[in-house]
Amino acid sequence: MSGANPGGGYVETIAVYREERVKVYGITLRRGLSLATLDLAGQACGELGRCLATLPIDCHRFDLVTGQYSGDDRFQLQLLFDQISQPTLVSTLESVLNSSGIAGDEARTGLLVRTPVAVLFLHGPHFQDRYGIADVAFSALAEGEIPILLSACAGTSMYLVLSDQLAEAGIELLRRTFLIPTAV
Amino acid sequence: MDSGQKISIGGIKFSEELVHLQISGSATVRLLRSIADAALNLPFLCYGGPGDGDRTSLCVRRQDFADLQRLLGLPAIDRTRLEITTGVGTITIFPHNNSLALIGLLLNRFALLSNPIHSLSTSISAIAINTTFILLDEIAADLQMFLRLPGNHAPFRQTLRVEQLSG
Secondary structure: OEEEOOOOOEEEOOOOOOOOOOEOOEEEEEEEEEEEEEEEEHHHHHHHHHHHHOOOOOOOOOOEEEEEEOOOOEEEEEEEEEHHHHHHHHHHHHHHHHHHOOOOOOOOOEEEEEEEEEEEEEEOOOHHHOOOHHHHHHHHHHHOOOOOOEEEEEOOEEEEEEEHHHHHHHHHHHHHHOEOOOOO | OOHHHOEEOOEEEEOOOEEEEEEEOOOHHHHHHHHHHOOOOOOEEEEEOOOOOOEEEEEEEHHHHHHHHHHHOOOOOOHHHEEEEEEEEEEEEEOOOOOHHHHHHHHHHHHHOOOOOOEEEEOOOOEEEEEEHHHHHHHHHHHOOOEEOOOOOOOEEOOEEOOOOOO
8 A cells, every 4th residue: 555745755664464255344236227329429428418407307217327439439338227218218318319419320320228127236455456357257247157238447346247147146246256255 | 407497505615636437349348447556546536337338447557557558458458448538637516316307407518618528427316527627716606606515615636645555
């Protein structure tokens, strides 16, 4: 562990810590979710954003949002939300796409909703500063032949979105892979 | 949304300088194993799959880039499906309050100012956006016309760093 020293240079502290299995604070499973994938031209993101920004600040709560380019300047925005919210959220997204003109452009904007899906959420000590954590989770699920539909790791959080049918198998696998402290 | 309707947030954080890598195809699990074996930390990872349409965006620290490049030369990695962007930084805004309107505001402001979004992800309470490192201050200044920080708070850079030395 190191940090800036007000007097200049760096102060450094080394702590030795061993763990046989990667420790997590807990693994949470949420089922009954929907995953919307919005595929649009990169230049349409601003207009999409403008329309979304006009929504009431407290409507359409999401569980997870990710975005990345998918090639040919296509941007893929993925939203995970409660299945109960699906009709209204999808309706809002379609309305936003239509009113902004994004839906009818030559860029063939696509909205795909996959449901039901589940998410496994885990977080652990200093996950943002340690290597190999994602590998442990991805490898375990790959060996268990459980496909990951979406994953996001930022800060100390790790999200793994799976098909709802494989949710129980997925959490059992991760419970065997990671160490979850229990009260004695 | 005009500046009279500012959204209250808790803070804005900047990362150190990073390198952003985007890979498509089905090599993600192999690449993550190689990165772990090389003891490289990933401050950011976003994966969408599965199958040949896999897309992975990840970041490493600038000083880890040389080691990452060695891994990318491995035969198992298809270099034609790689896109590497240097000079990347993450701006983290918290909390997001699970608000789609906030996501929209951010997408819109980045587009209006032609600031790139290489990738983004929410975590339990924050949203992290990977953009150009040298623009972080400018972006935060623009966003503060629409986002209200608590009194006496300013965007900050983390000065304390935790580094895992070995497995």
